Amino acid sequence: MRIAAGLIFAGAVSLCATTVAWAQTPTPKGAQQAASATASTPPSGPKVACNGSPDALGVARVVQIDTTGGPGFGFEHFKQLDFLRDKEVVLTFDDGPWPGHTPAVLKALADQCTTGIFFAIGKHATYHPEILRQVAAAGHTIGGHTWSHANLNNKKLTEAQRKDEIEKGFSAVKWALEAAPAPFFRFPALQHPPEMVTYLGERNIAIFSCDVDSFDFKARKPEQVVDNIFKKLDKIGKGIILMHDFQKHTAEALPEILRRLKAGGYKVVQMKAKAPVETLAQYDDELKKDTKLPTVSTRPVNSVVQTISE
Template identity: 75%
Template sequence: MRFAAGLIIASAVSLCVSGAAWSQTAATKGAAPAAAPAPTPASPPAPLSKAACTNPDALGISRVVEIDTTGGPGFGFEHFKQLDFLRDHEVVLTFDDGPWVTTPTVLKALADECTTGIFFSIGKHATYYPEILKQVLAAGHTIGSHTWSHATLTNKKLTEDQRKEEIEKGFSAVKWALGGVSPAPFFRFPALQHPPEMVTYLGTRNIAMFSCDLDSFDFKARDAQQVIDVTMKKLDKLGKGIILMHDFHKHTAEALPTLLRKLKAGGYKVVRMIPKAPVQTLPQYDEELLKDAKLPTVSDRPVSSVVQTISQ
């Protein structure tokens, strides 16, 4: 497949601001249209405020790039070679498998260094911890999807409809968790396994695919120091790149403050990636999510019928 994509590069001052190897089979079949409507314009994500940064030596953000996801462009040289937009010593920080109880620690480390990342959320995890995912959004980070249940989409036991459901239901779950705010049309395949027919499908849906330039292998690390050592060794060899990490893992959360300081000391700069337009979820999967996932619902009963004072 040939990727039709555009990069609009916007300069920015130093603004402040696939390791869980389990998978599940999609629950039910769901058909999807052959092509998505053209993306509609949207307000850009909230900027990370320079004024909010109290660290004069923060890593910060060197520039912001806006991604036109028309046609499903691919990023990350491990699988996609066409769009080499990072300059020497530029990095993009990416985090998979959240939201999780470790995610707030990752958010704090990023906030302390006034910098940002892309969070590829698992749909089920988004339904477990919607308030944590809302914290990711409130902090100004970009949020994409990592399927509904972290199923490996090259699994031959999955039908094509089930593969599509993993993709679509994942985005619908993230949107639900964000209170109806559509995430970025950014997607990462679990285990970086890219079935060709799903690559083509994402192109019809105008959803960008993310591989990586270097994998931290944090899911294999015995401790935080190993996460730091592996990441910096690979990065110093490549000189730039999209870094794959997991906010799902304790060692990553523990490693991040030191890792970010090492990036700063090594002359590396963080690039923020935002979409030109949000993803357009499909109503079929939005409805299926609400029907099948047994999500929390808001009671419409008056307070007096739920809470009564029996002693004072």
Template identity: 70%
Template sequence: MRITTAVIPLAAAISMLAIQTAAAQKAAPSANPATPAATPAPPPPAPATSACANPNALGVSRVVAINTTGGPGFGFEHFKQLDFLRDKEVVLTFDDGPWPVNTPAVIKALDEECTKAIFFPIGKHATWHPEILKSVAAHGHTIGSHTWSHANLNNKKLTDDQRKAEIEKGISAVKWALGYSPAPFIRFPALQHPPSMVTYMGERNIAMWSCDVDSFDFKARNARKIVETVMNKLDKTGKGIILMHDFQKHTGEALPELLKRLKAGGYKVVEVKAKTKLESIAQYDEEVVKGLKQPVVNSRPLSSVVETISQ
């Protein structure tokens, strides 16, 4: 495997961003508490399968590693400075999971095409279904965060401290569910980017993800509509970061056909990783644990609980 490194300049106020690209075989799976130091990311969990059983799979065309220093933004819907995708390249992204049935359906479709995505889970959902989020990681996908409760951070009733708590508690919840910190990637709910939180993400060295192609799967009445929406938009843009939701039933239903259409259309999937891991903040780690519904241990002796009345 030949590895190349490309350096892309940012605006003067943001640090330089290095994007490393690694060619991958097409069908292979391949107290200010706000500034904890970045440390090297641990290796991701091994995918469930080491070889692709589908010789005609969409696969992964290349892998990029993002240096999140300074909080770079991606997706032309909101951020115009960085465009690392080549013509006919896409990044698959999924918001709002993990969720029973729907998230496993998305994972299955991705596995069948031996390709990878970025998942942005809601913190609450992660605490409700940690086993599903662990499965996402075990299949080799990148996991970021999507706040604690999916609150609109542009809501004027929220203070900046409350916005930060939404972000940080979401990160801590994903960390609790996985057993380790997520990638320093975030997508703001409803793609609402308050300027103060954009600045805060820069301080925290967390990359922000908008999109180039919105599937509007949450509005679609059926799977066919999702496929048509994505492909029609891609035919105009020629490439892009695709926004979908593994929370939505129709998305899992649409994904097998969508991936086949991407392959037929000559599109290639880029897998995205982070160069460093994200350090959560202890205060919010503790809040997540305190809020979990832990089983109550009954200390009564057996004889006071169970009595034989007939034998």
């Protein structure tokens, strides 16, 4: 989500849950309903990966989000939709997919049979589509985080360029997954230009801020990431936690973060979209025509890898 100074971006499962529920969240007068109750038909997709721990953190509740009108989540910027109960958290990860770190995050989540939302950078999705597919296969929700991690509050960017960052980012994630992601978006550095907030509302894309920022991009060791999270979380008692699967220290810290969540009586809420994002054809076509993108092999494994000695 945020980047450290000087870092420039170029580019058998089961559901372990105490309860699974569909939440209806009240909205301000005149606003579109942002979380719709759907008692019997959850969104399709893989169940959350679980490595079988008998005392796992798990998933306490699953909520389906109707993104009509572009609802905002996370009290740092959006106050209207207070849908989390006491001791409930949503785990979110920005800036992936990235080799080593994202797979380590996935393992930590699977070890605790729990889940998060991954806000992928478009370029990174095109660099490592196979990793992003691992995220999807493990049952996690995937959203967008722009094409190149551009700060959309940068006055040098035109409105058209800001829209390009959003739309190309979603199309890149769709290209990597071969399926449209959720209409969930997080602004890089949590910078929310008003006109882009309006635009996302018109596009029926939900906007995510946070309640607890791990500041893991500043941390020098995993213990700092853990301390940053719980210093605030234990004070406010619930919230959307912002982390980065791009960061090494986050991957190292996550097993302890999840252990402390379990020990502290916290429960994880999974957020799913009622429907996938509707990407724009012009950006989908641009991605398909881009000869610089890697070619994803569709050959069967035995035609690519053959054992010649054991």
